[in-house]
């Protein structure tokens with residue numbers, strides 16, 4: 283008996299003309315907006331790259347385009363990040379025209395609360411995809427990319443061996459320790475000691491062992507809850523000022539670190555980042571490991587040229603190297619170099635139906 287005969291026999295009379303594959307013939311109705319994406323992850327952290335369907339953004343700089351997106355197209359960010367198309371921990375990248383004449387492209391980073399200033403896991407995924415998709419003309423050996431992010435110019439390199447991507451790394455913006463060993467009282471936790479550092483975004487770094495916080499996957503809810511509480515307390519008590527840009531002067535998240543809770547013998551430590559509206563980074567956080575390198579360098583624990591491997595809540599690794607020292611406004615800074623790996627998981631065609639009451643989505647967090 284064929285599949286279709288079996289189907290007819292099992293389901294009774296009106297199924298003679300049933301074609302179970304005809305769902306694939308569905309076509310959008312007039313008025314629907316179509317947005318296509320390439321779906322990737324870097325060390326487990328999702329990246330939804332918008333490939334078509336997003337309106338052109340106005341502004342000569344990436345920060346101006348970021349403002350335009352927030353003011354005029356924020357519903358599209360929500361539609362792509364929130365359920366039912368995304369989820370509370372979704373992350374996205376929107377490719378825009380660069381602001382520097384010799385850059386390959388510009389990028390805005392999207393998350394559950396708004397638009398971040400820089401994103402290392404996204405840069406790793408975008409660099410790999412740019413080579414594989416032909417965004418730049420790639421060759422065997424080292425391919426160089428220049429990407430304009432809100433926080434500044436990011437230079438990445440993609441190593442191709444026999445047509446396969448073998449290694450991706452990027453040099454971040456100058457990163458520095460802003461305030462060391464600050465103390466804050468946090469409701470439900472008690473006194474928390476943190477370092478404030480900039481690595482393309484501002485984070486409060488808290489030693490998880492000092493507050494008895496388990497950084498395992500089985501404790502994700504408590505990590506998110508404590509991350510949100512500490513973020514609120516730090517924001518209420520701490521001056522956060524980028525040396526050049528008011529638009530970059532905000533606390534993005536809290537990074538819990540641990541030298542003891544590591545699963546790979548090669549790992550120096552673990553980073554678990556809670557950012558935006560309680561998003562939990564599955565990767566070790568590219569901007570976060572940049573801030574870590576700056577902190578360790580400032581404390582005399584990481585020399586120039588020295589690398590450490592930092593693992594995520596999943597154990598996925600990034601390697602960060604302090605490659606050179608520089609001055610960033612009033613701050614002694616370093617340039618961090620970060621490497622990690624990313625994979626493609628799919629491609630989507632999303633539709634927004636004006637008749638859908640949940641068009642712009644929802645999240646539970």
Ligand SMILES: O=C(O)[C@H]1NCC[C@@H]1O
Nearest residue numbers: 401402403563567568569
């Ligand atoms: O890798 C990073 O830098 C990012 N991952 C999610 C939060 C940060 O933007």
